[in-house]
Amino acid sequence: MRLTLSSESVRNTVMTNEDGQVLYRTSTPFRLGVRTTTIFKVVPNTNPSDMQDHLEAIGEIKWHLFGPSMMRLNGREMNTDQFIPRHGFTGRKRTFMGPDARSYRWDMLYNVVVLSHNDDTRRELARSHRRSLGIIGPRREPSLDIHSDLMPMLDTVVLTFVYVEKLRMDKEERRKRAAASGGGP
Numbered sequence: 001m002r003l004t005l006s007s008e009s010v011r012n013t014v015m016t017n018e019d020g021q022v023l024y025r026t027s028t029p030f031r032l033g034v035r036t037t038t039i040f041k042v043v044p045n046t047n048p049s050d051m052q053d054h055l056e057a058i059g060e061i062k063w064h065l066f067g068p069s070m071m072r073l074n075g076r077e078m079n080t081d082q083f084i085p086r087h088g089f090t091g092r093k094r095t096f097m098g099p100d101a102r103s104y105r106w107d108m109l110y111n112v113v114v115l116s117h118n119d120d121t122r123r124e125l126a127r128s129h130r131r132s133l134g135i136i137g138p139r140r141e142p143s144l145d146i147h148s149d150l151m152p153m154l155d156t157v158v159l160t161f162v163y164v165e166k167l168r169m170d171k172e173e174r175r176k177r178a179a180a181s182g183g184g185p
Helices: 148-180
Strands: 002-005 013-016 022-027 035-043 054-063 070-073 076-079 093-097 103-108 113-117 124-129 143-146
Antiparallel strands (some): 022 035, 035 054, 070 076, 113 124
């Protein structure tokens, strides 16, 4: 499955499937202090007189500048340092236990994030793609390709993707600012 994002800003985007159907929406209102990203999921309407699908808040991320951020998914509160801790020398790896009791790992590469099993197989299960203007190769909107094995835990994948992609984007922004100021890579 491919989720196409309306914006590279994962904190304020609409995620659609290959048919253009909205599946998720993220929203992060501007405010000073702790900002909160809310993740909404489209829920089919059961009322036959109202054919509109509805958005239901399924999770949120409270972004703390100091100390661990907090996540909530379907009512369960999780400290990010415990639920999706950093690993590796540079902290570019994040692991979490899925609802299927398997360990998963997000790798924050230079310009994308990749999800795989956190075992010896390291089987890739999801990969993000940046927007491509089509100058070299085909034009493409930002997206996340997700293996069909992950469909039962898609909410968890989306929540953790928003979290690690925001961290990766922050690292990229710091790199750009350092390079512009002559601070090196």
